[in-house]
Amino acid sequence: MSSDTADAEDLQNADLESTPELEQLYADFAAHHLAPLWTQASEVLTFHPRSDAVPFVWRWDDLYPLAARSGELVPVGRGGERRAIALANPGLGGAPYATPTIWAAIQYLGPRETAPEHRHAQNAFRFVVEGEGVWTVVNGDPVAMRRGDFLLTPGWNFHGHHNDTDAPMAWIDGLDVPLSDHIDIGFFEYGTERVTDEASPDISRSERLWAYPGLRPLSGLDERVSSPIAAYRWEYTDRAVAEQLKLEDEGHPATVEQGHAAIRYVNPTTGGDVMPTLRAEFHRLREGTKTQVRHEVGSSVWQVFDGTGVFVIDGVRHAMRRGDLAVVPSWVPWSIEAESPFDLFRFNDGPVIERLGFARTHIVDPEK
Amino acid sequence: MSSDTADAEDLQNADLESTPELEQLYADFAAHHLAPLWTQASEVLTFHPRSDAVPFVWRWDDLYPLAARSGELVPVGRGGERRAIALANPGLGGAPYATPTIWAAIQYLGPRETAPEHRHAQNAFRFVVEGEGVWTVVNGDPVAMRRGDFLLTPGWNFHGHHNDTDAPMAWIDGLDVPLSDHIDIGFFEYGTERVTDEASPDISRSERLWAYPGLRPLSGLDERVSSPIAAYRWEYTDRAVAEQLKLEDEGHPATVEQGHAAIRYVNPTTGGDVMPTLRAEFHRLREGTKTQVRHEVGSSVWQVFDGTGVFVIDGVRHAMRRGDLAVVPSWVPWSIEAESPFDLFRFNDGPVIERLGFARTHIVDPEK
Amino acid sequence: MSSDTADAEDLQNADLESTPELEQLYADFAAHHLAPLWTQASEVLTFHPRSDAVPFVWRWDDLYPLAARSGELVPVGRGGERRAIALANPGLGGAPYATPTIWAAIQYLGPRETAPEHRHAQNAFRFVVEGEGVWTVVNGDPVAMRRGDFLLTPGWNFHGHHNDTDAPMAWIDGLDVPLSDHIDIGFFEYGTERVTDEASPDISRSERLWAYPGLRPLSGLDERVSSPIAAYRWEYTDRAVAEQLKLEDEGHPATVEQGHAAIRYVNPTTGGDVMPTLRAEFHRLREGTKTQVRHEVGSSVWQVFDGTGVFVIDGVRHAMRRGDLAVVPSWVPWSIEAESPFDLFRFNDGPVIERLGFARTHIVDPEK
Amino acid sequence: MSSDTADAEDLQNADLESTPELEQLYADFAAHHLAPLWTQASEVLTFHPRSDAVPFVWRWDDLYPLAARSGELVPVGRGGERRAIALANPGLGGAPYATPTIWAAIQYLGPRETAPEHRHAQNAFRFVVEGEGVWTVVNGDPVAMRRGDFLLTPGWNFHGHHNDTDAPMAWIDGLDVPLSDHIDIGFFEYGTERVTDEASPDISRSERLWAYPGLRPLSGLDERVSSPIAAYRWEYTDRAVAEQLKLEDEGHPATVEQGHAAIRYVNPTTGGDVMPTLRAEFHRLREGTKTQVRHEVGSSVWQVFDGTGVFVIDGVRHAMRRGDLAVVPSWVPWSIEAESPFDLFRFNDGPVIERLGFARTHIVDPEK
Incomplete structure (x- = not known):
């Protein structure tokens, strides 16, 4: 309201x-x-929806240095739990919330540091815009984090983070904390101080078991509330959107709109969203593409993965480049213009809106 | 939080x-x-969940006279829309919200008055603890309101209310307004000033088409997001809980726990809750029954329909009688003790909690 | 084939x-x-589908006397299990199958007789075109059988039949035996020789718990493969189709086509068919109504409940009256003409066809 | 029966x-x-189920030469449609059916030959035990066929086969023809004489759009009855079962039983079976592994992909090697003993049995 x-x-x-x-x-x-x-x-x-949250842009060039300064001044460990710095939407009265439903933060881990294990009812993911060297350990399964990877820690899974290198690393955390705080569903438990497995394998056990196109292990035929794939690797995401554009070039319908390729990350046991409250997508626009102007119920956060372009949110133009984050509140019109090949990660509360029966989209007719 | x-x-x-x-x-x-x-x-x-909302009780003996005074001082009509007075949980900073997800209000309509038609994305229901004489008109279908009836106006259905008698009538409205305001999904449209059909039939067309046990019209085989039954009549609710207790007497398992009968109102096209965000139930306790002590994720509002008893919420005892309303925030322990045969209407955000994967219940072991 | x-x-x-x-x-x-x-x-x-099964009509005036003669000559009991006489489609080589998926039989129980309890994986129902006085006992719950009632014994429920009167009674059994025999899923167990409860209540415990419009017992919130309602009573079926015609008279859309009311019997826990393999419906046509000509994938059996009319199956006209049964094989065109008010019970393999993704309907354009 | x-x-x-x-x-x-x-x-x-179908084994060393002789004597083309030779279960009276629900055939295409396009309501797949060089063209999308690949042509998709090389190729076809003939659901349409696209790409457009782990194109968010992936490539299948065994070696639960890895091919839009009537799996047994003895409702066909071992079906031992096919009718007990690393392709009517509510499995206790 x-x-x-x-x-x-x-x-x-x-x-x-x-x-x-x-x-x-x-x-x-x-x-x-x-x-x-x-x-x-x-x-x-x-x-129509009029959110207290406002459109806003955070710059990677601001975020990363502040995170690095935190790395020098603030230890990571039990108490505080994470060296995470949250986007605080200016419309939300100082709360550490990007939107009324979504928490988005930059998390920073220095060389050889460990963020201790814990678990909570809230669902979480990570997205890596640059760097590597940290392993997120999910229920004892070490998951490498590398540029372009999308990683899951669904609700009530123990997880910690462990930097196995001599360089720091930062990434984006996304959670449903503002929603879950509002509807009062949070549970929390401390786990171990060190991660339970300090190994540093290239791919996680969850991927070895689950990350194949159209194949399920016979030992895992039950339906899962959240995806059992702990990491969605850049290699596949990149190939998927590249092929959509190639198919478009070859004359086949494959993209969302002309010059606009996109995938949704999904739970392979249902074909639906990776977690019950959070949706994640990756978009690639050709240089010169201008998307349609859309109103959507529900709030989104975008991060530029590569390239440069302009986000037009509620009529205001924001020049965006690698690492920059933009918030689009519910029903605020948005479009994107790509000045170069433009790669974008997006997450939002789409599953909440759809599961509760409130989804609507309006595409603005450019003729009017 | x-x-x-x-x-x-x-x-x-x-x-x-x-x-x-x-x-x-x-x-x-x-x-x-x-x-x-x-x-x-x-x-x-x-x-664990610790809601800003607090347990609280509102008395019918306070509510009704205040509503009646409003009837004298405040006209009903376009602008304001409804003569509805909302329960404002003392923990929620003055917002007109019973809990973080639930709006509950007493609505009052004087003799021959009409509350104009409108529609909104938010889901709504009415429950009648006393009186009769008003017809809620849902998409042109007049629905009589009588003591014990539970009536639906799911999201985006036009509806108005029309008092066809010379006596006033009051009832309880329940909506998902606090949730929908938080997640920014609201749409609204004005309809006609008078209700579109001023007839006063005993049962609505929706009931004549849909309200039979285990029968569906062949003209309505699609799955509906919300129940197509506009009114769940007291006659059936009363019989259903009465039979559960009789079956228990005859030695068959039929009740929730000893002496505690209950039904859930459901959508006959799915078997699930009547609307995507709101659950409603009716409970009947035998005199002397004490329920188990439960913690549940999600918030509830109870209204006493008949009889007297005690609600024990977070350890505090509240004597309750006809029309009194009590709020139980998320995870706050509650139990009920029936001093007489005790009939209770309950509504809560159960479908939200379940659809988003956050449901948990804990029953306190009386031995510990 | x-x-x-x-x-x-x-x-x-x-x-x-x-x-x-x-x-x-x-x-x-x-x-x-x-x-x-x-x-x-x-x-x-x-x-297109060309079934070995052929359209065929069986006359109640033939069936009932033969069943009555069986009542004199053939005892009912363990070994044989039931005094049931099956429709044997002339196209199916003498097998006791009405269609390739459906078993339909008249079952006859003399005064004070008992058909012993057993259970099988196959799903079964009864429909009563005339008479009363038998109780079907399903898992120990005695279910009265009366004209117009539709009764379920889903797979693997123990059931027996018990005539509590001094008059014989006959009814129609429907099962998925031909399908289940083809796909080899049958299991069978003997139960007791006498039914486990010889009481003769007006309604069954299952109805007392489940047969209310839009209400579910809180003690039964799990989803059921088959309907928990043991009997769908004539009173409700009659009222439901009568109201559809009245609503049509009042100018509202309520019927399948002009003058053609119909309900489907459903599982209240899902809103879908009563059992996974069998669909059942009740149709009422006004005098003079002629239905459209339809081709449907899947096979149906119709029984006239009341009135007279003509079934046109594959272009052949069959005059039909109370108790007569007609088979419509897959994709064979059919229509019905009502010479009087015409009440019809229909069952078919619709859930099989739909669950396996094979459903198609073609309505013949009368202009061509 | x-x-x-x-x-x-x-x-x-x-x-x-x-x-x-x-x-x-x-x-x-x-x-x-x-x-x-x-x-x-x-x-x-x-x-319990007692199928007319009998356990039986067909030898690749018999099948392939007979198919090759057909290649010399029988032209492929309109009329006949396919040079396919079906397994005719000795218990099924000469019908060309492997089981009551499953058609299995070897199909053979000579150098540069084309099997014309057509479509039918029945669902079909191919599995390649050896060879390459044929492209199956599904709705205009050429799909390369190579050893180890599993390929789909779901119901009502146009498809033809085109040999682009100077060598013959043979593979296995699986369809639901016996089921669909029994329940009378078949439709058929001729397409073009030549395949509509004679290109020979390494991977199909369907794979370029859909075959990524946990990613869906935003242009394809609707639920599909059948999988949109036209080919499940050997590379992924091989890696998936290999990793299961490695995880087992590392002490993690990953296999069906000790030494027995397996995947199911699934529809990425649902996580369920690839088609509504047919299930397909790939199993890898370590040398020396003996599976448990299982009874399962529903019938299966196995083909050895690599290695040697023994199938014990209804107590009879059958030595099996590459290309050999075995039929296991419903409820007949089976187990497998691997004499070398043993790779097996399996298909069955599991989705039919499960969707109709008839699934049961019994594992024989070796102690008894």
Whole structure:
């Protein structure tokens, strides 16, 4: 609900003349912890979604140096748990939330450091825009992190992070913390101080068992709430979007719109989203592509993986380059213009919106 | 997320000595709209759900007279839309929200009054603890409201209310407004000033088509997001819980626990909840029954339909009688003791919690 | 697959000149239990479904007296199990099968007789066109059988039948025996010689727990493969189709086509068919109604419940009245003309066809 | 249903003394196309599945030369459609059916030959035990066939086969023809005489769009009845089962049972079987592994892909090697003993059995 002052697009409240009787009624409401609809209909109901969250852009050139300074000043360990610095949407009153449903943070781990193991009901993922050398250990399975990889730690899985090199590494964390805090579902448990397996294999056991196209192990035929694949590797993501553009070149329908290739990361046991509350996608635009202008119910965070371009959010143009992050609140119109080949990672609360029956999309007709 | 001061059950924040460099870092975070996890881990993550919402009880003997006074002082009509007075949980900072996900209000309609038609993305229902004489018109279908009836107006259905009698009537509205405001999904449209059909049939067309045990019209074989039954009549609810207790008497397993019968209102096209975000149930306890003590993820509102008893919420005893409403926030332990035959209507955000994969229940072992 | 001789609508087989080498090849195929496609393509593949089963009509005036004679000559009991006389489709080589997937039989129980308890993997139901006085006992729950009732004994439920009166009673049994025999899924166990509960209540415990519109017991929230409702009572079926016609009279869309009301019996835990292999419906046509001409994949059996009319099956007109049964094989065109108000019970293999992805319907355009 | 003579395991039929009245009754039944249950209960119902199909083994050393002789004597083309030679189970009366639900054939295409395009409602796949050089063209998309590949042509997709080389090639076809013939669902349409695209790419467009671990194109978010992946390549299958055994070596649970790795081919849009009626799996046994003895509802066909071993079917030992095919009818006990590393392709009617609610498995306790 927006706290903006009323505008022509607001519902009307009842327009009542103040009388002593009415004032007494309102005082009695307050005394009994009651609130009338008619004085705040315009706050409670809106003609279309109007989020308190605002469109905003964070620059990698700001984020990374601040994370590096944290690396010098702030130890990582039990208490604090993670050296994570969250995007705090300016519209959300200082809360460490990128949107009303999504937590997004840069996490930084210095040489040889370990972030201790813990688990929580909230779902989490990592996306790596640069660097390598950290292993996320998920329920004892060490998962290498490298540029372009998308990594999962679904709710209630123990996980820690371990830097096996002499260089620092930073990446993006995404969680459903703002949603889960609002609906009060959080559970948390401490695990071990050190990760339970300090090995540094190229690929995780989860990938060795699960990461094949269209194949499932016969030892894992049950349906999983979240994807059993711990890491979605850049090699496949890159190839998938590249092939979509090649197929388009060859005259076949393969892309979302002309010059715009995209994949969704999915749970191979259902074909649906990787986790019940978070959706993740990777988009590749050809140089010169301008996407349609879309309104979507639900909020998104984008990170530029490579290239340069412009995000047009609610009519405002933002020049974006590698590592930059942009937030698009619910129903705010957005489009993207690629100045070079433009690679983008996106995550949002799409599964929440769809599972609760609230999904709507509106594509703006350029002719109007 | 609770804003309570930290206690022994909180996660620890990082305990860092203040230095000029650290203060500068924090200032730079703030300047860039960033927020570190390590200073607020205990706010963001909790060992178990700790809602800002608090357990609270509202008395029908307070609510109804206040609603009646509103009937004299506040006209109902376009602007304000409804003469609805919402339960405002004392823990939620004055917002008109019973819990972080649930809106609950008493709505009052005077003799011959009409609440104009509108529609919204939010899902709504009515439950009638006393009285009759109002017809809710849903997409042109007039639905009589009588004591014990549970009535639906799922998202994006036009609806208005029309009092066809010379007596006032009041009932309870339940909506998913707090959730939908938080996740920014609201749409709204005005409809007609008068209801589109002022007829006053005993049962609605939706019931004539859909309200039979285990029968579906061949003209309606598609799956519906929400139930097509506009009214769940008291006659059936009463019989269903009465039969459970009789079956128990005859030695058959039929009740939730000894002396505790209950039904869930469901969507006949799926067998699941009536709407994607709201669950509703009716419970009947025998005189003398004491339920187990339960913790549940998700928040509930109860209304006493008949009889007297005690709600024990977070260890506090509340004597309850007809029309009284009680809120149980997420994970707060509750149990009920019936001093007479005790009939209860309950609604909660169960479908949200389950569809997003967060459901947990803990039953307290009375031996411990 | 039809064994009809080839006609213009058949696929061509390869047209090869016989040579000694070819004959030797065919002999060698046979010796090795091999069969070439090219000599029997027209048998194995068809342009559209051409069932061996043929349209056929059985008369209640034939069936009932034969069943009654059986009642005098053939005891019911262990060995034989049931005094059931099956419709044997003339196209199916003498097998006791109404269609390739459906078993349909008249079952007859004399005064005070008992058909012993047993269970089998095959799914079964009963439909009562006339009479009363027998209780089917399903897992110990006695279920009264009366005219117009539709009763379930899903796979692997123990069941027996018990005539509590001094008059005989007959009804229709429907099972998936021909399908289950073909795909080899049958299991069988003997139960007790007498039914396990000889009480004769008006309604069964399953109905007392489950047969309410849109209500589920909280003690039964799991999804069931088959409906937990043991009996779908005539009172509700009658009212449901009557209301559809009244709603049509009032100008509302409620019927399948003009003058043609119908309900499907469903599993209240899913909204889908009552059992995984069998669909059941009840149709009511106004006097004078002529349905459209339909081709449907899958085979159906119809029984006239009341009134008179004409079934046009594959262009052949069959006058039908109370109790008469007609078989419509897969893809054979059918329509119905009501000479009086015409009430019809139908069952078919729709769930099999749909679950396996083979459903198609073609409605013949009367203009062509 | 087995036509075996009755044995101790059969249900009893009613044992009635013949009388003139009874004989007349039976004659009247026959005259009215009726059949009593009590004289054939033992045929219609069985204590456990007893298939007419029998366990049987076909040798690649027999099959391939016969297919090659067909290549010399029988042209491929319209009329006949395919040079396919079907396994005809000796228990099924000469029908070209491996089991009551499964068609399995060797198909042979000579140098530069084309099998014309057509489509049918029946689902089909190919599995390649040796050779390469043919492209199956599915809806215009050429799909290379190579040793170890599993290829799909789901129902109602146009497909033809085109040999692009100067060498012949043979492979295995699997279809649901016996099931679809029994339940009468077949449709068929001729397509073009030549395949619609004679290109010979390494991988198909379907793979370029779909064959990535856990990634879906955003242009294809709808759920598909059948898998959109046209070819499951040997490279991935081989790696998947190899990794399972390595994980087992490393002490992790990854295999079906000790020394027995296996994957199921799945539809990436659902995580379920590749087609609604057919399941396919690939199994790898270590040298020396002996599987447990299993009874399963539903019938299977196995083909040895590599290595040597023994199939024990219904207690009979069959030595098996590359290309050999074995049929296991429903509920017949089977186990496998690997004399070398043993690679096996398996297909069966598992989705049919499961979707219709009939699945059961019994593992024989070796201690008993």
